[in-house]
Amino acid sequence: MKSYKKDKEYMSLVGPLIDHPRFQKLDGIVQHHHSTRLEHSINVSYTSYKIAKRLGWDAKSTARGGLLHDFFYYDWRTTKFNKGHAWVHPRIAVRNARKVTTLNKREEDIILKHMWGATIAPPRYKEGYIVTMVDKYWAVREASRPLKKWFKKPIAYSRKLLGSHHH
Known part of the structure; x- marks a missing residue:
């Protein structure tokens, strides 16, 4: 488990949100090449939640905002939004989130501003900075999954070669 x-x-x-049929649809959408949007959203949410909790900040809003930050169904690489995706998708995510739950101001701001860096407006609340940074962390980690396997193979192979050449 x-x-x-x-x-x-x-x-x-966040359990009821994760189980919601509209949210479960994210499981069929590739996010960072080697993860689904559902996996990514949970990774960002849970990591952000643990950090906010440790800091004594609003862990509930952080968990919920982190979970719902990418709550959209299109593949941004293949749509007309692709140039404005960093600005457009958080607004779509807020709209979709409102269909399944009531958002407080902090949760809404977390979702709307999580692309800060690619967009101009910084988060209004400190919890938004957690989600923004954790989102970048997971994007890199998920996109580089195959590299991890690739790097392990050459090391094992080189050890085998080196081992067989020692006299």
């Missing part, structure tokens, strides 16, 4: 599922407090905050 995934560690986030064992975290009763976290699941009490």
Whole structure:
């Protein structure tokens, strides 16, 4: 079982959102080449939640905003939005989130500003900075999954070669 599922407090905050049929549709959408949008959203949400909780900040809003930050269904690489995707998709995510839950101001700001860096307006709340940075962390980590496997193979292969050439 995934560690986030064992975290009763976290699941009490976002479990119903994760289980929602509209949110489950994200499981069929590739996010960063080697993850689904559902996996990515949960990764960002749970990591951000743990950081906010450790800092004594608003962990509930951080968990919910992090979970819903990429709540959209199109593939941004193949749509007309692709140039304005960083600005457009957070607004679509807020609209989709409002269809399944009521958002507070902090959650809404987290979703709208999570692309800060690619967009101009910085987060209004400190929790938004957590989600913004954690989102970048997971994007890189998920996109580089195959590299991890690739790097392990040459090391094992070189050890085998070196081992066989020692006299």
